[in-house]
Amino acid sequence: MMRFCKNCKEIKSCSVQSETAIKKSRDNTADAVREPGYCCTFASEGYLPALRKACDDYRETIKLIKAEEIEEILKKYDIGKRPLSLLLGWKENTLTRYATGDLPTKDYSEMLKLISQNAAYYQNLLEHHKEKISLEAYHKSLAAVKEVMGRKEEELSKMEEAVCCLLEEAVEITPLALQKLLYFAQGFQKAFHSEFMFEEDCEAWSHGPVYRRIYEKYRNYGYLPIEEDRQNRYSHLSKEEKEILKAVAEYFGCYSGKVLERMTHEEEPWRNARRNTDEGASSSEVIQKESMTRYFSSVREKYNMINVSDIKEHALGLLEKMYHR
Template structure:
């Protein structure tokens, strides 16, 4: 007998082992900590945080109606179920997406109450947004259907061209030269559970920390690079010196967490601006088209 659930990577329905009464009993706190299993009090915090009952949350997650009730009264969740609960606890945007996509499983009153709660949670987080978080919000507003893979590359291009045109980087975080191109690790962790799906987030942007020039850079990057898929953008960054230099001749698919040095980005994007005789940030259009043609002529199978 299996109980349906949802994959934390792609949100598709999967089968997980059913937990009958008494299969896994919570013994003590040291046991749950050693197994890294969510605690009863953490489950209660989720219910309070999102103003959702145990039965409705079970249904949203595709579990049996009494599953959360059992966990809240002492039964020990499986690792998969525990990880899903931790995910929605830490990622309000992911929970909101889950709520919207499965609202037909719960009452309208429960849906509205929980929706108001999650929006309040996300609103409080807005006050603590860093400049990079604000840049992400702006990109999500400007471009259409950005996947986590595409988002990473757009942030990288925005950072490089902002430095080339304004003399300063947009945000202080470094990116790493992963096998799939430049990656900002914190942003990766934040959106990784969308997998290859577009990021769906209620992003009423507060870009208070971004200057007019930075917003113009983000808009141009979204317009001229955001029209390509994440895989195309990945190939584009593989053609550029900052990523290749940071990889230090590693095989293309080999893992790496080497930082792409800001000095390398400064040199490269400054040279790009000079080579293409760019006057303002809208001139990056020619560079984007040139990169696309370069990788297309190399025979890569591309989907824009």
């Protein structure tokens, strides 16, 4: 079992035996759990509150989810440690151990972070594995997650509404692909209707254009498709904006994230923003909206685009440029 050794000042494998000790203060007396841990080098012991703080500090250093963050998940979705462990396909006491000092694996930690950040993902998990928990626990947690989802729906920005539309229109969008589709939608919206769809700036990262807020929201999916609530949640998008998004989803959303990345690497806005950056190097340089305006206006003129369906000509042109140099 992994525990924090006060003598070694680090997490080590220890044999642990719990004892009950009396903690007294001026106002009250309470039992406290003392967990002596004996590592391979020293014997150390301490009270659980101090142990939890030390473990949380260590978890923060190595970017693992903290015990208090696990408690927040349980409260947010009105679910107990045991039922959530079962929903995740873990042993029933796994979350209890993580909440009281044991270190989660990196994969388990990332899964818990994803659940914390993405209510739609948790709802999908709950629906697909409800047979693993009691009916009462299921209904309580379902009500809680729906309340969370309702609050989030009210808080959607214009860019987040664009994301909802893309997720509904395209199939199996990864975070990498989503970033490129947003970039194309923003550019073509400006070219066809003389104004951008949303105000957020796009950054020229090594793997192509990135909207940082969307990156942070979906980063835990990695290379997996985004499992998001695909209900119609874009009431503030105009008819013209929806048409652009649907066209981008149809004519660009059929390609993988890596292909879309290569497409954006062929385009002037990304290349201009990285002109002073070494290939493959990290950068947060903003892709200037003026650069996008000039480029996508020239693309529309080049292909004599009349209808939004003509966007497909640019997709085909980029593929031709990529594979037939």
